[in-house]
Structure formats: C-alpha cells, structure tokens
Amino acid sequence: MLASVAVAVAIAACAVACWFIVKNQMYTLQQQTLATAPFQIRTVLAPPCASTPQQAAADAQRAYEEQVSMGAESTVPDNRWDTELVNSDGTQVCVPVAQKPRAIVIYKSDxxxxxxxxPPTPGQPPGPPPKSTFRLGHYTTGEPAMVRLTPxxxxxxxxPVVLVTATSLTKVxxxxxxxxLILVGVSAVGIAVAxxxxxxxxxxxxxxxxxxTDAVEHIARxxxxxxxxxVHGNDEIARLSSSFNSMSTALANSRERQTRLIADAGHELRTPLTSLRTNVDLLIxxxxxxxxxxxATRTKLLGSMKAQMQELTVLIGDLLQLSRPDSPRPGQNVAIVPFHEIAQxxxxxxxxxGPGLEFRVALAPWYVQADPAALERxxxxxxxxAVKYSPPGGTIDVGLEHxxxxxxxHGPGIPADELQYVFDRFWRSPSSRQLPGSGLGLSIVAQTVQDSxxxxxxxxxxxxxxGALAVIQLPGAPEPPPTEVPRTPGPAAG
Known part of the structure; x- marks a missing residue:
C-alpha cells in the first residue's frame, strides 16, 4: 500500500507538471503567433467602426448577416485575430464590422x-515599433482569448490609442x-498497474x-x-534467513551437546556412586x-571410598569447568599473565x-591474556x-618458545584412528579405560585455549x-609494567 501510494503521488505530480508545462507552451505559442499579427492602426480604421461595444457588436452582426444573405458568406474574413481601437480615456471603441460579431472585453488597466x-515627433523619421504586452482575456460572448495590447x-x-488584438483560446x-482527461486516465491505469x-x-x-515466521512459530509451538x-538470493531477506538457519542449527547442536553431556555425566557418575553405595551398604x-x-578390610574399604569421593570431586569440578560460556564474562579473572610462570x-x-619421571624443561618468557587459574589447569x-602414560623412569619434555x-x-602414543576424538567430552581410549580419569581433561584444555x-x-x-606430542599456541600480549612494592622503612640509624 505504501509503495502504491508513493507511485500514485509520483504519477499525479508528473501528470500535473506535464499539464502545466503543455499549457504554458501552448499559451506561449499563441503569444508568438499573436505577435506576428499584421494589423496596423490604419487598417483598423479603414472599415466603419462603432463608438461603443454594443453598437460595434450590433453593426458587426448586421454586416455579417447582410453578407450571408447575399450569398457571400465565403468572402467574410475568418481571421485568426480580432482587433479594436480604444481611446486613452477608454470612452471610444472601434470594432471593424468586417469581423465576426464579437468584441473584446477591455479593462481600465489596459x-x-x-x-x-x-508618440513620434512630426517631421521626424519613425522610431522603433512600440512594445506590446500580452494578457489573458475573453470576448463579450465569454469565449477565452489571448490579448495583445499595442500603444x-x-x-x-x-x-493616443491602444490597438487591442486578440485570438481565441477555445481550441487551446x-x-x-x-x-x-488523457493524463487522468493514464495516471489511473498507471496507479492500478503499480x-x-x-x-x-x-x-x-x-x-x-x-x-x-512459520518456522519461528513452529519452534515456539x-x-x-x-x-x-x-535461502534465495543475497539480499537482506536472504541474509536474515541465513542468520536464522545458523541460529537454529547452533541451538540444535547446543541442545544435542547438552543432552549428550547430561547422559555422559550420568553414566560417569553412576560408577563411583554405585561403588560408594555398595561400600556404605557393606559398612551398615x-x-x-x-x-x-x-x-585391614575396613581400612581398605574406607580408602576406596575416599578415592571414589575424590574421583567424584574431580568429575564435578571438570563439569563445572565445562559449563562456563565460550566467551569470558564480565568479572572473570582475565588479565595479562606470564605464560612461562604458569607452565613452571x-x-x-x-x-x-610423577616422582620417578624426569622432566626436561625449557621455558622462554611469554605473556598472554587469559584466566591464569584456568590456563594452569x-x-x-x-x-x-603425560605422567599417566609415561613408562616408569621415563622422560617428559616441556618447552615454551614464542x-x-x-x-x-615417551609412552605408547595415541592410535591414528583415535586422534579425532581426543578432545571430545567423556571420550576415553579403549586401551586406557582401566586407568583413572573422567575423559574431560582434554576437553577442558581445548575450551580454555579456545577462550584465550x-x-x-x-x-x-x-x-x-x-609417545605423544601436545602443543598449545597462544597469541602474545604486551608485558605488563612492573608493580612497585611499597618499602617498609627500617629502624633509624643509631
């Protein structure tokens, strides 16, 4: 509707402008035609003329009827121009009776x-022709006319007299x-088509x-x-559709990950809880x-319960770590920290x-912007x-550079077909499921590094x-300025 109204206004404006432009051009053409009228004052005075408009009209009508009754209608001049003479006081009007019986309405302003x-001086050569003015007027019959006034x-x-020359505007x-009417019809058709x-x-x-809208209502329902x-095209609607599809897919993936996390967490929690319940039932x-x-049995049983509680504590801590959003929230402990000190x-x-293992460490200074506690974990x-899979007396190499x-x-390493799953939550290699762990450690590493x-x-x-090689690559940050530690003044010298 708004587009149709805008088009209607534009078409109407164009039609009105077109009509006024054509009108101005046609009136200008009439003025130019009237300016070429060959009448002179002496030719106007040649025929008999009347002194009042009424008498002039009556004389012209009588002369016209006489010529028609004599069968000389074809000889009656059908000029494009009509002329009158007006005295300077406006009291005398001369209308040639040879014209058709119509007189021009004269105003005092003429x-x-x-x-x-x-006026030209007697005995002097004639000067340039007097300047004429034009106005819109009408005849005594009410017919519109273009009027030329020449002194x-x-x-x-x-x-002094005024030569009044006029031409009819009826055809114009x-x-x-x-x-x-044509413009109104064309505009109506154009507005309807628009x-x-x-x-x-x-x-x-x-x-x-x-x-x-239907998709959103379907999801809400x-x-x-x-x-x-x-998605069709690449305009704003297509971009909106693409964004909605991305959001909907992301929500579906998030729900799937949430469901899988809950199922995996329940599965991992079931084992230590079952063992704890069994041990507690045995004690009761x-x-x-x-x-x-x-x-000895009681001590072993309590030790097993303590280990299982520690496993639950670690598992719950890992779940809390994974529940953090992907982007840092306001108030989190994110700052520029020395990566080499955290690694040390x-x-x-x-x-x-790993008391029986050898650590070969080479850490070069490097500063990063991250959560120090999460990065250290x-x-x-x-x-x-590395400690879990290293053989007794093995070596672990730790290096930090740029x-x-x-x-x-230097342990058994990871099979090639399992590398794609190592950062999945709760995934554990079949060969290491008898070892302690929840399968969340590398997932926490991946999320922490990604957040940084x-x-x-x-x-x-x-x-x-x-063996296996794990590599973390973090972008650098400018080294923070050293903080000055306030010095406590010592005792005054004696």
Missing part, C-alpha cells in the same frame, strides 16, 4: 500601456481539457519472511530446534549384624605426581596425561619416536 509610450496614435493630432483550452505490481513484488519479496528455511550391614569387618608451576605440580591436564608450549611424553584465543593439537611425536 490603458496603462500608454504610460510609457512616446499608438491616430489622426493628425496624434491622439479544448486541447488542454482533452490532455487532462498497485497490482507492487502487491505481487511485495508478496514475492516477503515470502521468506512468512516462511521465517513444538520446541523442535534445528528447523531451517530455504556389618554394624547391623554385629559382626565388624576386619581392620604446573611442571612443579606434575613432578609431585589446562597445562596441568596435559602434564597429567607462545608455543609443547608437552611430549589460541589453538591446541595432539598427535604423534614430531621425530617419529614413541
């Missing part, structure tokens, strides 16, 4: 053309009226919006995320029956977990894996030897 007119003189006394006005075309174009252009709509049964367990602290903790997870942290062990703007890879050793 005599103003004599104000700037200077002049008559008689030996050079009496009829043509303008026909043009107006309305129909606009409706067709609007429906075609807004079809993706309707499809998008059924909660079935993942619904997509077809021994107390209820009055037959206490042997001290993780190595020191790793040495405690990520490095610690890589070292835990933001590239490499952790290499880096990348992490895990694969075979670069030199082709035994």
């Amino acid at each position: 005599l103003n053309v004599l104000a700037d007119y200077a 002049g003189t008559v008689g030996k006394a050079h009496q 006005d009829d043509s303008l009226q026909s043009l107006a 309305g129909v075309t606009g409706r067709i174009v609007a429906r075609a252009a807004l079809r993706p919006v309707h499809e998008l 059924t909660e079935e995320v993942g619904t997509t709509i077809p 049964r021994s107390n209820d029956t009055g037959r206490p367990l042997p001290e 602290r993780a190595v020191d903790r790793g040495k405690l977990r 990520a490095v610690m997870n890589l070292l835990d894996n 933001g590239r942290l490499a952790v290499r062990d 703007g880096g990348t992490v890879t895990l694969g075979p050793a670069a030199d082709g030897g035994p």
Whole structure:
C-alpha cells in the first residue's frame, strides 16, 4: 500500500507538471503567433467602426448577416485575430464590422500601456515599433482569448490609442481539457498497474519472511530446534534467513551437546556412586549384624571410598569447568599473565605426581591474556596425561618458545584412528579405560585455549619416536609494567 501510494503521488505530480508545462507552451505559442499579427492602426480604421461595444457588436452582426444573405458568406474574413481601437480615456471603441460579431472585453488597466509610450515627433523619421504586452482575456460572448495590447496614435493630432488584438483560446483550452482527461486516465491505469505490481513484488519479496515466521512459530509451538528455511538470493531477506538457519542449527547442536553431556555425566557418575553405595551398604550391614569387618578390610574399604569421593570431586569440578560460556564474562579473572610462570608451576605440580619421571624443561618468557587459574589447569591436564602414560623412569619434555608450549611424553602414543576424538567430552581410549580419569581433561584444555584465543593439537611425536606430542599456541600480549612494592622503612640509624 505504501509503495502504491508513493507511485500514485509520483504519477499525479508528473501528470500535473506535464499539464502545466503543455499549457504554458501552448499559451506561449499563441503569444508568438499573436505577435506576428499584421494589423496596423490604419487598417483598423479603414472599415466603419462603432463608438461603443454594443453598437460595434450590433453593426458587426448586421454586416455579417447582410453578407450571408447575399450569398457571400465565403468572402467574410475568418481571421485568426480580432482587433479594436480604444481611446486613452477608454470612452471610444472601434470594432471593424468586417469581423465576426464579437468584441473584446477591455479593462481600465489596459490603458496603462500608454504610460510609457512616446508618440513620434512630426517631421521626424519613425522610431522603433512600440512594445506590446500580452494578457489573458475573453470576448463579450465569454469565449477565452489571448490579448495583445499595442500603444499608438491616430489622426493628425496624434491622439493616443491602444490597438487591442486578440485570438481565441477555445481550441487551446479544448486541447488542454482533452490532455487532462488523457493524463487522468493514464495516471489511473498507471496507479492500478503499480498497485497490482507492487502487491505481487511485495508478496514475492516477503515470502521468506512468512516462511521465517512459520518456522519461528513452529519452534515456539513444538520446541523442535534445528528447523531451517530455504535461502534465495543475497539480499537482506536472504541474509536474515541465513542468520536464522545458523541460529537454529547452533541451538540444535547446543541442545544435542547438552543432552549428550547430561547422559555422559550420568553414566560417569553412576560408577563411583554405585561403588560408594555398595561400600556404605557393606559398612551398615556389618554394624547391623554385629559382626565388624576386619581392620585391614575396613581400612581398605574406607580408602576406596575416599578415592571414589575424590574421583567424584574431580568429575564435578571438570563439569563445572565445562559449563562456563565460550566467551569470558564480565568479572572473570582475565588479565595479562606470564605464560612461562604458569607452565613452571604446573611442571612443579606434575613432578609431585610423577616422582620417578624426569622432566626436561625449557621455558622462554611469554605473556598472554587469559584466566591464569584456568590456563594452569589446562597445562596441568596435559602434564597429567603425560605422567599417566609415561613408562616408569621415563622422560617428559616441556618447552615454551614464542607462545608455543609443547608437552611430549615417551609412552605408547595415541592410535591414528583415535586422534579425532581426543578432545571430545567423556571420550576415553579403549586401551586406557582401566586407568583413572573422567575423559574431560582434554576437553577442558581445548575450551580454555579456545577462550584465550589460541589453538591446541595432539598427535604423534614430531621425530617419529614413541609417545605423544601436545602443543598449545597462544597469541602474545604486551608485558605488563612492573608493580612497585611499597618499602617498609627500617629502624633509624643509631
């Protein structure tokens, strides 16, 4: 509707402008034609003329009828121009009776053309012709006319008079009226066509919006995320459709990951909880029956329960770590931190977990923007894996250079067909499922590194030897200025 209204206004404006332009051009053409009228004052005075408009009209009508009754109608001049003479006081009007019986209506303002007119001096050569003015007027019959006013003189006394010449505008006005009707018809047809075309174009252009609305209503009604709509073209509607499809797919993937995480977490929690419940039931049964367990069995049972509780604690901590959003939230401890110092602290903790292993460490200074606690836990997870799979007395190489942290062990390595799953949540290699762990360590590493703007890879050793090589690459950050520690003044010298 808005497009149709805009087109209607534009067409109407163009039609009105066209009509006025044609009218101005046709009136200008009439003025130019009237300016070439060959009448002179002496030719006007040649025929008999009347002194009043009524008498002039009556005389002209009588002369016209006489010529018609004599069969000389064809000899009556049908001039394109009509002429009158008006005295300077406006009291005398001369209308040649040879014309058809119609007189030009004269106004007092027509005599103003004599104000700037200077009659020729007797005995002097004639000067340039007097300047004429034009106006719109009408005949005594009401017929519209284009009027030309030319000042002049008559008689030996050079009496000032105004030569009034006029031409009918009836045909011009009829043509303008026909043009107006044509423009109205064309405008109406154009507006109708624009309305129909606009409706067709609007429906075609807004079809993706309707499809998008239907898809959104379907998701709101059924909660079935993942619904997509077809995308056509590359305009704003297509971009909106593509964005909706991306959002819907992302929501579906997020729900799938959430469902899988809950299922995997429930599966992983079931084992230690079942073992804990079994041990607790055994302790309760021994107390209820009055037959206490042997001290060695009881100690072993309590130790197993403590280990299972620690496994639950680690698993819950890993789940909390994975529940963090992908982007840092306001208030998180994200700052510029020394990566080499964080790696060194993780190595020191790793040495405690692998007392029989040799750590070869080479850490060059490097500063990154990250959460220091999360980054240290990520490095610690890589070292835990290296310690777990290293043979007794083995070696672990840890190196940091230009933001590239490499952790290499000399264990059995990872089969090539399992490398694509190592960063999946709760995934564990079939050969290591008898070892402790929840399968979340490398997932935490991947998420932490991704949150810090880096990348992490895990694969075979670069030199082709035994073991696996884990690499974290983090972008550098400017080194923070050193903070001044306030110095405590010592005792004054004696």
